[in-house]
Amino acid sequence: MNLELFIPEITLAVFAILVILLDLFVRDKSWLRLVSLSGLVIAGGVTVAMWGDDSTAIFNNMLAVDNFALFFKLLFAGIAFLVILASTDYVAKFARFQGEYYALILLSTLGMMLMAATTDLISLFVALELTSISLYVLVGFLKDRKSTEASLKYLLLGAIASAVLLYGMALVFGSTGQTQLGAIAQAIQSMSLESVLDSPALLMGIVLLIAGFGFKIAAVPFQMWVPDVYEGAPTPVTAYLSVASKAAGFAIILRVFFSAFGIPEWLSMNWGMIFAALAVISMIIGNVIAIPQTNIKRMLGYSSIAQAGYLMVGLAAIGFAPAIATQGQSTILFFLASYALTNLGAFIAVIAISNKINSDDIADYAGMGKRAPVMALALTLCLISLIGMPPAAGFMAKFYIFSTAVQNDLLWLVVIAVLNSVISAYYYLRVVKVMWYGQPASGEKVPSSGAPRLALFLCCLGVLVLGIIPGLVMRLAELAGKMFAF
Amino acid sequence: MGLAAAFWIMAVVAVIAALGVVFLRNVFRAALALVLCFITVAGLYITLSADFLAAVQILVYVGAISVLIILAIMMTREVQQGSPANRMKIPAFIVAAVLLGIMIYTVTQTPWQIAPESPLSPTTVPLATKLFSESGFILPVEIAATLILAAILGAIVIAREK
Numbered sequence: 001m002n003l004e005l006f007i008p009e010i011t012l013a014v015f016a017i018l019v020i021l022l023d024l025f026v027r028d029k030s031w032l033r034l035v036s037l038s039g040l041v042i043a044g045g046v047t048v049a050m051w052g053d054d055s056t057a058i059f060n061n062m063l064a065v066d067n068f069a070l071f072f073k074l075l076f077a078g079i080a081f082l083v084i085l086a087s088t089d090y091v092a093k094f095a096r097f098q099g100e101y102y103a104l105i106l107l108s109t110l111g112m113m114l115m116a117a118t119t120d121l122i123s124l125f126v127a128l129e130l131t132s133i134s135l136y137v138l139v140g141f142l143k144d145r146k147s148t149e150a151s152l153k154y155l156l157l158g159a160i161a162s163a164v165l166l167y168g169m170a171l172v173f174g175s176t177g178q179t180q181l182g183a184i185a186q187a188i189q190s191m192s193l194e195s196v197l198d199s200p201a202l203l204m205g206i207v208l209l210i211a212g213f214g215f216k217i218a219a220v221p222f223q224m225w226v227p228d229v230y231e232g233a234p235t236p237v238t239a240y241l242s243v244a245s246k247a248a249g250f251a252i253i254l255r256v257f258f259s260a261f262g263i264p265e266w267l268s269m270n271w272g273m274i275f276a277a278l279a280v281i282s283m284i285i286g287n288v289i290a291i292p293q294t295n296i297k298r299m300l301g302y303s304s305i306a307q308a309g310y311l312m313v314g315l316a317a318i319g320f321a322p323a324i325a326t327q328g329q330s331t332i333l334f335f336l337a338s339y340a341l342t343n344l345g346a347f348i349a350v351i352a353i354s355n356k357i358n359s360d361d362i363a364d365y366a367g368m369g370k371r372a373p374v375m376a377l378a379l380t381l382c383l384i385s386l387i388g389m390p391p392a393a394g395f396m397a398k399f400y401i402f403s404t405a406v407q408n409d410l411l412w413l414v415v416i417a418v419l420n421s422v423i424s425a426y427y428y429l430r431v432v433k434v435m436w437y438g439q440p441a442s443g444e445k446v447p448s449s450g451a452p453r454l455a456l457f458l459c460c461l462g463v464l465v466l467g468i469i470p471g472l473v474m475r476l477a478e479l480a481g482k483m484f485a486f
Numbered sequence: 487m488g489l490a491a492a493f494w495i496m497a498v499v500a501v502i503a504a505l506g507v508v509f510l511r512n513v514f515r516a517a518l519a520l521v522l523c524f525i526t527v528a529g530l531y532i533t534l535s536a537d538f539l540a541a542v543q544i545l546v547y548v549g550a551i552s553v554l555i556i557l558a559i560m561m562t563r564e565v566q567q568g569s570p571a572n573r574m575k576i577p578a579f580i581v582a583a584v585l586l587g588i589m590i591y592t593v594t595q596t597p598w599q600i601a602p603e604s605p606l607s608p609t610t611v612p613l614a615t616k617l618f619s620e621s622g623f624i625l626p627v628e629i630a631a632t633l634i635l636a637a638i639l640g641a642i643v644i645a646r647e648k
Contacts, residue, residue, distance in 0.1 A: 016635075017635075020639070059620075059624065059625035060620070060623075060624075062623075063625055096646070097642075097643055100639050100642060100643050103639055104639055104640070104643075107635065107636045107639075111629075111632075111633075114629060120625075120626075122626045123625050123626045123629060126630050126633060127629055129633055130629055130632055130633040130636060133633060133636050133637055133640060134636045134640070136640070137636075137639070137640035140643075140644060143644075143646070174596075174598065175596060175598070175599075177599065177601075195597070198595075198596075198597060199596050200591065200592045200595050200596055201593070201596035201598070202596075204588070204589075
């Protein structure tokens with residue numbers, strides 16, 4: 001077997017263990033950060049080196065090594081890199097257990113990489129649990145009242161979502177006799193249309209799978225956990241959760257629904273319709289409830305629900321036109337990359353500011369334009385990108401997804417999405433207004449340290465590059481749209 | 487015939503025990519009902535020729551998890567008060583009933599395909615070969631090992647002194 005195709009994952013596992021062991025021996029804990037970062041750089045570097053036209057699968061066709069998986073592996077390594085940079089000041093406050101913090105981030109990244117690559121329901125479930133359990137602990141890392149409550153809520157609701165997902169997998173297995181995605185597709189294609197229609201188990205299984213994955217991507221009505229968990233978790237973990245966990249959820253949805261349930265068209269139209277409906281309610285509920293929020297982390301939480309809605313517009317487009325699925329997938333990949341940079345940027349600015357003023361209230365951001373001009377400028381750029389205005393990446397991302405949807409006769413859905421973007425401008429711009437025109441509570445400057453600044457710089461650079469010259473990344477996303485076929 | 491009778495008796499007892507877990511107010515009694523549910527499910531596995539699964543069910547669920555739950559109850563104060571009443575009782579009941587209805591419909595209306603071969607006996611050796619061979623499920627086994635590492639780290643972090 002080609003174990004060299006498994007190097008990114010092995011690297012992360014080895015470095016996670018290395019960080020814990022090193023924690024026992026070194027006094028200067030900043031080494032731990034350096035080791036974790038270098039593990040991510042190596043994993044990312046190997047991933048880039050593996051990029052190519054060939055796609056194959058290892059471990060008895062359970063793990064695909066294709067451009068789709070490699071794109072996501074690089075994305076996750078990049079996100080974890082930025083999150084670790086951004087958590088520098090935060091982690092320095094911990095007296096102990098810094099090694100565990102970094103190790104858990106590396107392990108959850110490993111789980112997400114496996115999620116993006118897995119082509120079998122069983123390894124998919126175990127990878128998803130690896131990711132989730134690491135995240136439950138990271139959310140409760142502070143061990144104060146809010147953090148513990150957030151962790152408990154996340155754990156309980158996450159366990160129910162896992163159970164629902166497992167039920168769905170059992171029903172799909174029961175009606176096809178297979179756990180491997182390609183084999184499931186073959187089994188479904190060998191059934192006649194009538195027997196698919198006559199088998200409520202398969203359809204119910206698909207619905208339950210959507211519910212289970214919907215929890216991961218925080219789509220309405222599976223979004224209940226989002227505001228409390230986002231508010232209570234340590235802010236770097238919130239940033240990580242809002243970006244990486246969502247991207248992993250979409251990776252797995254794309255892989256499962258495209259590989260296993262893409263044909264016959266009747267079936268894909270049906271799940272496309274479900275995603276269209278979820279997109280509508282996610283956009284509306286996310287945006288409307290975001291408006292009255294006074295805590296910036298909660299506001300960004302609801303905003304991330306709305307962003308999942310825009311992404312599901314892309315999923316609906318794939319369901320309605322499986323023939324051009326590669327194009328649909330590349331628009332979703334581009335959106336995810338741009339959303340990751342934008343949202344991380346916004347959260348890093350929030351981390352840097354909140355760390356100094358010890359408040360997450362939007363009202364306390366008044367006058368930040370004078371107190372911390374660089375941070376305020378970066379946050380403004382990211383918020384503009386979240387609205388979807390040029391020259392930021394969010395504009396191109398929405399443009400690609402909406403134009404694919406329009407080409408596939410989903411004009412009604414795009415109209416709703418555009419209306420929602422307009423609503424969202426209200427609450428994003430309110431923060432911008434408070435920062436630049438509000439009266440500062442004090443004239444004191446808000447200083448920031450080097451590592452988060454570097455992370456913020458990288459994010460803003462990415463947001464601008466994707467917004468001004470999107471062709472480069474779009475080309476990459478198009479290449480990554482090709483999945484391993486069985 | 488005897489096997490079918492055993493299956494149905496244990497199935498009914500399992501459902502009654504599960505209902506007991508939900509309806510019994512005293513947490514300790516609910517835990518004992520859960521143990522009964524675990525044992526009868528192990529019995530169901532035996533009637534379905536899944537001998538290894540039945541043994542694991544007894545060892546892990548009846549042995550380890552039940553003890554864990556009962557220990558946790560012992561460490562909890564004010565067990566005697568029982569689980570508190572819930573405002574969401576009626577909505578929860580409606581949702582559960584609808585879900586139950588859909589599930590019963592799904593299971594009874596689907597023309598399930600039944601494998602023509604008779605089940606393996608004993609299952610332990612073929613299962614082990616399938617789990618640990620290169621052409622089997624070695625990847626999920628390895629991921630599960632990493633999962634346990636993450637869980638242990640998590641336990642250390644959560645159990646620390648503040």
